[in-house]
Amino acid sequence: MKRRPGVDRKSEPVGGNPTQRGVNPFTFDRPDRTIHQPGVSQVWQIVTVAMLGLRAKSVFVPLALRAGIIMIFTAAAVVLKSIATQTEGSSGFDGINKTHIVLPALLLLGVAALASLPIPAAVPPFIPALAETLTAAVIIGTQGKSGLLFLPYLTIPLFLAGLSSGLAAGLACALLAGATLAATVSSTGGPAAEALRSNDTLIAWLFIFVAVPTVGAWIRRIRSESAPDSEPAYTDAHRLLSELHVVARQLSLGLDPRTLAAALAEDIRAVVPQAVAVVLTRSPGGRFVALAGDEPEDEAEAAIEDAWLSAQPVKREGAGSYFAAIPVLMGERVVALVVVTTLSPLDETSLRRCRAVIEQSGPRLASAMLFDDVRRLATTDERMRLAREIHDGIAQDLASVGYALDDIRRDSDPQLARKVVAVREQLQAMVADLRMSIFDLRTGINDTVGLGTALSEHAQRTGGQSGLIVHASIDESPKRLPITVEVELLRIVQEAITNVRRHANAANLWLTVTVEPPRAHITVTDDGLGLKAGRPDSFGITGMRERARRIGAHLLVGPGPEGGTVVEVALGTDAAIAHEPRQLPRPVVTRSALTDPHGIPTIVPQTTRHGATPLADQEVTK
Amino acid sequence: VTSTTSTLRVVLVDDHQLIREGLRRAFDREGDIEVVGEASSIAEALSALERLKPDVLVTDVRLPDGDGITLTTQVRAGNPTMGIVVLTMYAGDDQVFAALDAGASGFVGKDAPAEEVVAAARHAAASPRAFTARDLAGAMQRRMSAPAGPKLSPREREVLDLLVDGLAIAQIARRLYISESTAKTHVANIYEKLGAGNRAQAVMAAVRLGLVDDVKSR
Numbered sequence: 001m002k003r004r005p006g007v008d009r010k011s012e013p014v015g016g017n018p019t020q021r022g023v024n025p026f027t028f029d030r031p032d033r034t035i036h037q038p039g040v041s042q043v044w045q046i047v048t049v050a051m052l053g054l055r056a057k058s059v060f061v062p063l064a065l066r067a068g069i070i071m072i073f074t075a076a077a078v079v080l081k082s083i084a085t086q087t088e089g090s091s092g093f094d095g096i097n098k099t100h101i102v103l104p105a106l107l108l109l110g111v112a113a114l115a116s117l118p119i120p121a122a123v124p125p126f127i128p129a130l131a132e133t134l135t136a137a138v139i140i141g142t143q144g145k146s147g148l149l150f151l152p153y154l155t156i157p158l159f160l161a162g163l164s165s166g167l168a169a170g171l172a173c174a175l176l177a178g179a180t181l182a183a184t185v186s187s188t189g190g191p192a193a194e195a196l197r198s199n200d201t202l203i204a205w206l207f208i209f210v211a212v213p214t215v216g217a218w219i220r221r222i223r224s225e226s227a228p229d230s231e232p233a234y235t236d237a238h239r240l241l242s243e244l245h246v247v248a249r250q251l252s253l254g255l256d257p258r259t260l261a262a263a264l265a266e267d268i269r270a271v272v273p274q275a276v277a278v279v280l281t282r283s284p285g286g287r288f289v290a291l292a293g294d295e296p297e298d299e300a301e302a303a304i305e306d307a308w309l310s311a312q313p314v315k316r317e318g319a320g321s322y323f324a325a326i327p328v329l330m331g332e333r334v335v336a337l338v339v340v341t342t343l344s345p346l347d348e349t350s351l352r353r354c355r356a357v358i359e360q361s362g363p364r365l366a367s368a369m370l371f372d373d374v375r376r377l378a379t380t381d382e383r384m385r386l387a388r389e390i391h392d393g394i395a396q397d398l399a400s401v402g403y404a405l406d407d408i409r410r411d412s413d414p415q416l417a418r419k420v421v422a423v424r425e426q427l428q429a430m431v432a433d434l435r436m437s438i439f440d441l442r443t444g445i446n447d448t449v450g451l452g453t454a455l456s457e458h459a460q461r462t463g464g465q466s467g468l469i470v471h472a473s474i475d476e477s478p479k480r481l482p483i484t485v486e487v488e489l490l491r492i493v494q495e496a497i498t499n500v501r502r503h504a505n506a507a508n509l510w511l512t513v514t515v516e517p518p519r520a521h522i523t524v525t526d527d528g529l530g531l532k533a534g535r536p537d538s539f540g541i542t543g544m545r546e547r548a549r550r551i552g553a554h555l556l557v558g559p560g561p562e563g564g565t566v567v568e569v570a571l572g573t574d575a576a577i578a579h580e581p582r583q584l585p586r587p588v589v590t591r592s593a594l595t596d597p598h599g600i601p602t603i604v605p606q607t608t609r610h611g612a613t614p615l616a617d618q619e620v621t622k
Numbered sequence: 623v624t625s626t627t628s629t630l631r632v633v634l635v636d637d638h639q640l641i642r643e644g645l646r647r648a649f650d651r652e653g654d655i656e657v658v659g660e661a662s663s664i665a666e667a668l669s670a671l672e673r674l675k676p677d678v679l680v681t682d683v684r685l686p687d688g689d690g691i692t693l694t695t696q697v698r699a700g701n702p703t704m705g706i707v708v709l710t711m712y713a714g715d716d717q718v719f720a721a722l723d724a725g726a727s728g729f730v731g732k733d734a735p736a737e738e739v740v741a742a743a744r745h746a747a748a749s750p751r752a753f754t755a756r757d758l759a760g761a762m763q764r765r766m767s768a769p770a771g772p773k774l775s776p777r778e779r780e781v782l783d784l785l786v787d788g789l790a791i792a793q794i795a796r797r798l799y800i801s802e803s804t805a806k807t808h809v810a811n812i813y814e815k816l817g818a819g820n821r822a823q824a825v826m827a828a829v830r831l832g833l834v835d836d837v838k839s840r
Contacts, residue, residue: 299801299804301807391684406737432733435713435731439712439713
């Protein structure tokens with residue numbers, strides 16, 4: 001196979017077309033391509049540079065190899081010839097004199113020199129190998145008996161053909177070489193033809209011609225299996241993403257960290273029956289949040305912190321209970337912790353079993369968490385893009401139409417002006433609505449702004465700007481829910497408030513938020529028109545349900561106590577409670593006096609739900 | 623620089639031509655207001671302001687090379703008397719307060735009729751340092767009533783009370799039957815929430831925010 005020096009590669013388009021290269025069967029010498037690929041690990045670059053260094057020298061290696069073989073056979077032939085003439089025994093060297101040996105040797109050296117030249121990347125490597133094979137075969141075939149001395153030379157291009165292009169190409173080369181040889185030898189006739197015709201020689205060479213490319217192809221296969229791929233990072237990422245894609249498509253919850261965490265906790269309980277297992281992860285704010293199970297006792301905090309930092313299981317004794325914090329590792333990195341709480345100290349066997357369970361499901365949980373994060377980032381990106389698009393496009397266009405209408409109105413007679421005003425008002429409402437949509441799209445959750453704050457601010461602003469009186473009651477623990485859960489809850493409430501704003505024609509909106517990780521309970525109540533068949537927000541409700549399902553929350557939409565609508569989201573509470581609306585906390589307005597911008601005493605929804613009206617007429621569970 | 627005549631000289635900054643056209647028509651109708659220049663970017667705006675020295679600047683918030691709030695800050699720094707009206711498609715109280723903080727004279731949403739922009743421009747020319755915005759009162763109210771202060775958990779309130787009482791971490795831990803490291807975490811969280819660097823600052827902040835009863839008998 002031809003080695004092209006590293007400098008030649010610079011002429012290739014940087015980045016090239018990796019996919020195409022990936023499927024190209026002639027990409028044996030892959031590693032040096034990585035030098036053009038950004039993002040490949042440092043170590044790999046160092047290896048590549050080292051190999052390139054070797055290769056710069058190795059422009060001459062193929063030539064030296066070939067020349068060496070030619071020289072050896074030339075020398076051997078000369079020596080054997082002298083011995084043969086001295087001993088007058090065997091006649092194998094009859095008809096060969098020393099000068100006859102030199103000519104094919106020189107011709108083959110020329111071929112070797114040509115074959116050692118660098119070839120352009122676009123040429124499939126078997127083409128030069130084939131050309132070399134055929135040229136060498138012609139030379140050997142036409143040089144009579146002395147040419148046949150150099151038959152072993154053919155093994156070089158044949159081996160390289162097998163190595164670079166696989167078994168089929170190698171055997172094809174061997175076949176063509178054999179045919180060329182046979183044709184040239186028989187056409188020249190003479191002793192060479194006779195020598196070749198002797199059965200032993202023929203079979204031996206046939207065998208060698210087949211064996212050499214086979215060995216080459218075999219080595220190629222081993223090397224391609226063991227050799228790292230051209231872009232290991234990308235290849236790995238692609239493989240992973242493909243798997244994720246399949247899983248995500250097949251099971252909507254297959255990559256949900258909470259489901260997986262719950263399953264993991266369940267598995268732990270199967271191993272240590274009397275234990276309570278909690279799966280924790282660390283929120284961006286540095287707090288530990290429960291993915292599954294209840295937050296452990298404060299006493300376990302030290303163990304949790306230690307286990308997270310040390311990436312080793314940590315056992316601690318608390319008041320009356322024992323904690324073992326076992327890290328869930330992805331490689332070296334701790335992605336989550338399993339806290340096992342028991343009444344008696346966890347023995348080594350149980351701990352080992354727990355670790356085995358965790359080791360098994362660690363990568364799955366880590367992947368799910370990563371996927372969750374990727375999805376969140378992608379969604380945020382997309383929302384920002386949408387906001388920009390609306391802001392720069394339709395919203396500005398409508399606003400300018402509004403200004404144009406203002407202009408027309410000023411020129412119109414009073415009768416027309418009234419009509420224009422009506423249209424203008426509609427348009428103003430539309431633009432105001434778009435402004436709210438942009439606001440919604442841009443509102444997010446981050447490390448510092450938690451769910452309660454974000455919800456409260458959002459409700460206050462949207463309410464304030466659309467004439468709704470908002471009564472917010474927020475009870476938020478300083479502990480945070482996982483950020484992806486917070487985002488989904490925010491979006492659900494945003495949608496609920498948007499529906500009230502757009503369709504309910506309500507005067508008041510009550511928002512209650514209780515966040516006590518891993519549980520959360522939110523209600524959005526209004527005193528508007530209530531749900532009617534065919535209300536145009538059914539699409540929004542579908543979206544809310546999907547979001548609720550994604551985080552394993554219950555969503556209930558039903559008639560409210562004041563004739564409006566109640567949207568209720570319950571996360572982490574018992575399904576039985578969610579199904580029993582009467583047991584749900586009332587939307588008690590604790591901060592109404594503060595939040596009512598008009599200072600008017602607010603109507604507190606009466607606890608009329610004990611009566612005949614059930615809270616929910618529709619209900620969605622996970 | 624006040625213009626010699628009684629006409630109000632306005633520069634419009636918005637990257638949407640149709641918006642500028644619509645507003646220009648509205649200003650032209652007034653008779654005593656002249657749109658002396660238009661710009662579609664911060665750079666253009668700065669050079670137009672330098673050249674034209676208008677009485678009022680009407681600027682959009684989102685501009686291709688920056689934002690109108692920054693422009694407002696920049697202009698206000700060099701010119702305390704120019705009227706500046708911030709015009710935006712963005713909703714949210716943050717935008718109103720950002721305009722206020724930047725030193726704008728008025729804030730108008732792009733859904734509002736053109737007359738409102740004209741009125742804001744007139745106001746801006748008359749009293750450039752008196753901020754006006756629709757629903758400003760509401761926004762203020764919301765800002766006041768929003769859970770602005772730090773929210774401490776019940777446990778943190780307990781820890782804070784003991785901190786104010788002057789107890790050491792170890793004593794707090796013993797008193798609350800928690801480990802010392804847990805108490806430390808709580809204290810760290812309290813400091814973080816109150817923006818305090820040490821116990822004294824935390825106590826000060828807590829008293830200022832009314833989180834502790836400062837007349838408690840010690």
